[in-house]
Amino acid sequence: MALNFHADTPLAQRMRPASLDAIIGQAHLLAKGAPLRRLVEQNHLPSIILHGEAGIGKTTIAMLLADAVGRPFHALSALNTGVKQLREVLDSKDSLSFESPVVFIDEIHRFNKAQQDALLGAVESGDITLIGATTENPSFSVNNALLSRCQVYRLEPLDTEQIATVLTRAIKEDTVLKTLAIYLQAQDFISQLAHGDARKALNLLELAVQTADPQQSPIIVNDQLVGRVAQTALVRYDKDGEQHYDIVSAMIKSVRGSDPDAALYWMARMLVGGEPADFIARRLVILASEDIGNANPNALLLADAALRSVQSIGMPEARIILGQVVVYLATSAKSNSTYNAINAAMSLAEKDASPVxxxxxxxxxxxxxxxxxxxxxxxxxxxxxxxxxxxxxxxxxxxxxxxxxxxxxxxxxxxxxxxxxxxxxxxxx
Missing domain, CATH: 1.10.3710 (post-AAA+ oligomerization domain-like)
Structure with missing residues (x-):
């Protein structure tokens, strides 16, 4: 049995929801009484920023919001749009139309200051409604002037149950997959590989079905088949993005909270994701003084020694040194008394200049x-x-x-x- 796939239309595109009600996940924004749902019910759409990981529906939600309030929709990508192209779109508004168009800009964090500034006037005057999508924290990646004119909404990665629903719906409803006998056994494994990304989950399912034995019926999509087509699970870690700060924060809080296992896990996530070992070591030096301090002065000495050792040895052996020091710090007595003391002294010094x-x-x-x-x-x-x-x-x-x-x-x-x-x-x- 030959499988007839539309090579030019990926499964993820074919399964794009056609209405807000068909979206899986994001109930905190789209359920009855939730912020975006209320906007649609009021037929009102202000400029917004959708913030969240890749593949969780930012583009789809933007399109469906514009459709729900009956507004024309223009999609741009910050990767290939310059100020000239941006101004052409901004100037193209029909002067006879009373409805401002929705201008969707994917990866808006990649716009430089000049490009973001070019949006300000049109957004402020209401000539356009801006929907920006970003995987970065808007507080760091979108300039304050533009950010102050937009509502920011955070989208959440899909959980295992939601990914399973996405996959099941595709098998039952997709124009291609519903013609096949498919027995899906690898929902959990696909969800694990997808990291909450519906698009990646659908891509894995499609690739597994495409590479299955065409003579087999039903097609059994199990962990072994998915593992072969996925080859390796790409670690979801952006060294330059928000997750970089989130995982560093998780490691530090785990050490501060005296949990060596969690501290090792988050540090391992950084190392596997390619975070430079000396960056991690520098954070541990700071932590040794801030969170342990004089409760155990040796902590700072060990952390400093680890930093110098990591810089001279490098990976992969540096992981051994980092593992030792992070366990030592996590299991050490803790104190932030000197951290509080220097902060209090500096705060007073900013206001007091008494003579010696x-x-x-x-x-x-x-x-x-x-x-x-x-x-x-x-x-x-x-x-x-x-x-x-x-x-x-x-x-x-x-x-x-x-x-x-x-x-x-x-x-x-x-x-x-x-x-x-x-x-x-x-x-x-």
């Missing part, structure tokens, strides 16, 4: 000493325990506390030592 007390100034010349520089300063090493109580802050800040001892063994030991030291100090002059 005379007794703390360095009287390096006769004139300075005559002016009182260094007068009254007591050298602590001349006293027992190398300590002598005296004022080191400006008069108006005496008694100010930035550092508070955290409730871990090392810092409490330091507190006990300082309390003892003060109790043994001589009476100040």
């Amino acid at each position: 007390p005379l007794h703390l100034r360095n009287g390096v010349s006769k004139l300075m000493r005559e002016q009182g520089y260094g007068k009254g300063y007591t050298y602590p090493h001349n006293y027992s325990n190398h300590y002598y109580p005296q004022t080191y802050l400006p008069d108006n800040l005496v008694g100010t506390r930035f550092y508070e001892y955290a409730d871990n063994q090392r810092e409490q030991h330091s507190k006990q030592f300082m309390d003892w030291l003060k109790s043994q100090a001589p009476t100040s002059k």
Whole structure:
């Protein structure tokens, strides 16, 4: 039995939903009472930015929103549209039409400032309704002037059940697949490979059916068949995009939360995705001071040693060093007391510029000493325990506390030592 596929029309294109009701997923935006659904019911469509991963319906939703409110639709891609082409579209509005067209710009984050600025006037005047689609966080990739004129909506990747629904619908409803006897066993595996991307899931299904034994009926789409056509599961990790920041954040929060397994997982995701090992090591150095600090001073030493080792050795061996240090940091006592202390001190320093007390100034010349520089300063090493109580802050800040001892063994030991030291100090002059 020869399989008759429309080579010029991929399955994902054939299965593109024809109405908002046919969209699978995104209930937080499209269900009854949800924001985009309310806009359609009010026959009102403002300029919006759709933010989310590839293959989860941004383009389809844009087209269907325009259709639902009866507006003409112009699609552009930021990859091949310059300012000239953009202005031609903006200037093409029919002056007799009372409805502004919807201009859809895919990958709007790839527009430079000049291209984004070219949209401002038309969006602000209402000559067009802009729908921008981006896989990047709009806060970082769309300029503030344009962003302030748009509503931003986040689309979510499809879950395993939703991907299974997409695949089942394709087998039952697609003009080609419904003519075949297909037994789908690999829903979970396809979902795992697709990472919430409906388009990738449909592409995998189509490729599996196309490469199956044409004499077999029913066609059994199992994990082995999908694995062969997929070859390798592409790791979904964009080193330059939002996921870069999300996964770094997940690793840091896992270490801070003392979960070595989660920390190893997120670090492994970065390494497998091609994140430079020295970038990860630098983040761990910062974390060692910010989140562990004086609860375990060795953490900073180990993290710094790991950074230097990773830089000199490189991958793949650097993974061993990073694995060791991330487990050490995750299982270490934690404290952010010094992090809070320096932040509090800097916050005050931004507002206060009190002069250095005379007794703390360095009287390096006769004139300075005559002016009182260094007068009254007591050298602590001349006293027992190398300590002598005296004022080191400006008069108006005496008694100010930035550092508070955290409730871990090392810092409490330091507190006990300082309390003892003060109790043994001589009476100040």
